[in-house]
Amino acid sequence: MSVDATDRRLIAATQAGLPLTQAPYAEVAGWLGLSEEEVIARLKALQKRGIVRRIALAPNHYALGMTANGMSVWDVSDERIGTLGPKIGALDFVSHCYQRPRALPDWPYNLFAMIHGTSREEVEEKRKRIAELLGPDCRAHDILYSTRILKKTGLRLKDRKG
Amino acid sequence: MRRAPLPAESLDEADRAILTALQDGFPLSSRPFAEAGKHLDLGEQDLIDRIVRLREIGAITRFGPFFDAAAMGGELCLCAMEVPKERFDDVLALVNAHPEVAHNYERSHRLNMWFVLAAEAIGDIERTATAIERETGLTVLRFPKLEEYYIGFRVPL
Structure with missing residues (x-):
């Protein structure tokens, strides 16, 4: 385990969000019996280690009009994916971009990129842009649209004692 | 979570500026809303009130630290x-x-x-x-x- 018991309590206390008060870190510190300085220092250290990716606001992209999304999947040669993956990941309409293993013969795709847009047509346009960027390095591709959310709870750290 | 788009008039220019700026990051300091507000030309309490409202109308899904499960050992x-x-x-x-x-x-x-x-x-x-x-x-x-x-x-x- 790479986080200590106090970090764990801090993560559990803030994973649903920060309080919307003038001194939010002081308030979290009060919940945990720590000082504000310690909470800030621990969050900084967690950020430095990559355990906290960022402290930020996540806009609800559906509420803001980005209602269409598709999981685009691509078969890119293993030699070229290291060069092409970051280019696709940097596109501002792509939210998640990963190299994943193929599952042959069922599944030849090794590059996954989630595309967001205001309509299905826009998502398809953006998919074309990715296809152009990949060019002949892409051997096959597909897109999967979600038709139903079956569960969405996110990762929740169990509130386990130190 | 709200899945339907909000009416365009539910956000003003300052709201849009907040959503844009705070997507990238939020200060880790004693009075972070005051600090973030300076760059947005908004007072501390005004910024807090606006974020509370944005959350209430469903324009925000989360506000706070984002954790990497893998980095935690998960x-x-x-x-x-x-x-x-x-x-x-x-x-x-x-x-x-x-x-x-x-x-x-x-x-x-x-x-x-x-x-x-x-x-x-x-x-x-x-x-x-x-x-x-x-x-x-x-x-x-x-x-x-x-x-x-x-x-x-x-x-x-």
Whole structure:
């Protein structure tokens, strides 16, 4: 385990969000019996280690009009994916971009990129842009649209004692 | 979570500026709203009140630290199954009963059920995937991430 018991309590206390008060870190510190300085220092250290990716606001992209999304999947040669993956990941309409293993013969795709847009047509346009960027390095591709959310709870750290 | 678009008039220019600026980061300091407000030309309490309202109307899904499960020693794995139509609801109940199933989506493909397994300890993912296969009699394809490319997504406002 790479986080200590106090970090764990801090993560559990803030994973649903920060309080919307003038001194939010002081308030979290009060919940945990720590000082504000310690909470800030621990969050900084967690950020430095990559355990906290960022402290930020996540806009609800559906509420803001980005209602269409598709999981685009691509078969890119293993030699070229290291060069092409970051280019696709940097596109501002792509939210998640990963190299994943193929599952042959069922599944030849090794590059996954989630595309967001205001309509299905826009998502398809953006998919074309990715296809152009990949060019002949892409051997096959597909897109999967979600038709139903079956569960969405996110990762929740169990509130386990130190 | 709100899935329908908000009417355009529900956000003013300052709201849009807040959503744009704070997507990228929020200060780690004693009075972070005062600090962030300076760059947005908003007072501390005004910024807080606006974020409270944005949250109430469903324009924000989360506000705070984003954690990397893998960096904490946990594991995530995208999985997919081909579920026969007539068994879909039964299989769904078996899959969703596992607390490790964090997200689950029906998708338009022969592989029609896609879910993310999230666990705090190495080994829990494989155990859960194997249990799902045993319970359903179906293959669970595992797609763990091998490489993550920069996440450049920004909601345009």
